[in-house]
Amino acid sequence: MSDTTTPLLALSDYAIRFSTPDGTVKAVNGLDLSVGRGETVAVVGESGSGKSQTFNGVFGLLAGNAETAGEARFEGRDLLKLSPRELDAVRGADMAMVFQDPMTALNPAMKIKHQLSETLKVHKGLKRREAEAQALAMLKKVGIPEAERRIEQYPHQLSGGMRQRVVIAMALLCRPKLIVADEPTTALDVTIQAQILDLFRDLTSDAGTALVLITHDLGVVAGVADKVVVMYAGRIVEEAPVEALFTRPAMPYTAALIRSIPRVDRDAEAVEPIGGRPPDLIHPPAGCPFHPRCRFAEDACRRERPPLAEIEPGRRAACWFPFVDATSATAHGTPSPEALDG
Ligand SMILES: Nc1ncnc2c1ncn2[C@@H]1O[C@H](COP(=O)(O)OP(=O)(O)OP(=O)(O)O)[C@@H](O)[C@H]1O
Ligand SMILES: [Mg+2]
Structure with a gap:
């Protein structure tokens, strides 16, 4: 479905409950939220307000004690009703998530080159040579200096800011329609934070990618978001x-x-x-x-x-x-x- 009237992502009466020995945690309650194509939405609120779990649920990443209700439609399809395999296909190709700690997305034992090209081989069926060429081009795009040298390195050889750029490159490689970034700059120092947010803004607007930026820091959303939730x-x-x-x-x-x-x-x-x-x-x-x-x-x-x-x-x-x-x-x-x- 690619009509423009259906929002890219539409949560309706969406809820998440966690069962715990102390009782049921009502973490997300009857949410109605839509994200349009190419739109940048900031989701803000204090710690524990349900920002992360809302989108973990969209990506099928909730803990075992969670239960969901309502709908989470991506291009009209309810993600909550997909099988793990169907969800996996959507996740790799159409939507990507970027977390606070880039090491959660990176394999410490794999060269940058292989981490990036692997995604393209798996989700886009590209041959090694073509995948590596696209990976290198994307590394340059996200502003990694000496990309030819960096692509041969391992994650630990890069600074935190560089690693987050690699993760962003990885998220953008398959040209997803939606990127959800959960506190993507919280672990970085202030100047690097601003650079990474600029990068998100520029790259997603160039590619027409929708971005959900989750942050507890309302101070960072002003120059980046269209809409704030x-x-x-x-x-x-x-x-x-x-x-x-x-x-x-x-x-x-x-x-x-x-x-x-x-x-x-x-x-x-x-x-x-x-x-x-x-x-x-x-x-x-x-x-x-x-x-x-x-x-x-x-x-x-x-x-x-x-x-x-x-x-x-x-x-x-x-x-x-x-x-x-x-x-x-x-x-x-x-x-x-x-x-x-x-
Ligand atoms: N597996 C779980 N079992 C029980 N409660 C949970 C579980 N996971 C999350 N919660 C609770 O769900 C609520 C919402 O958590 P969530 O991670 O979405 O907060 P957040 O808004 O992202 O906060 P932060 O800014 O600290 O990241 C919190 O009260 C949290 O303790
Ligand atoms: Mg969170």
């Missing part, structure tokens, strides 16, 4: 174009996340960590899952969970009082009395 307690609590999200966050949790970003143009004391503790996913709070930590919470928030609703064209939020915190998010400080009354 904010997760809390395994739910989407806000979704907006990147610019709108930063200038006018609708949900107090998003505003709190923005205030927690260290910024060069702001004093260190303007950075406010989010108060309170992340929710217990075995016994999630009633009502809005963020209400115990929200300074604007009212009775309605404690009683009933707000649905993820369209609040403006192209924007969704799960909040009974959207935009209440919008101004204080960027200006920093105590909210105005009008905002508190709202």
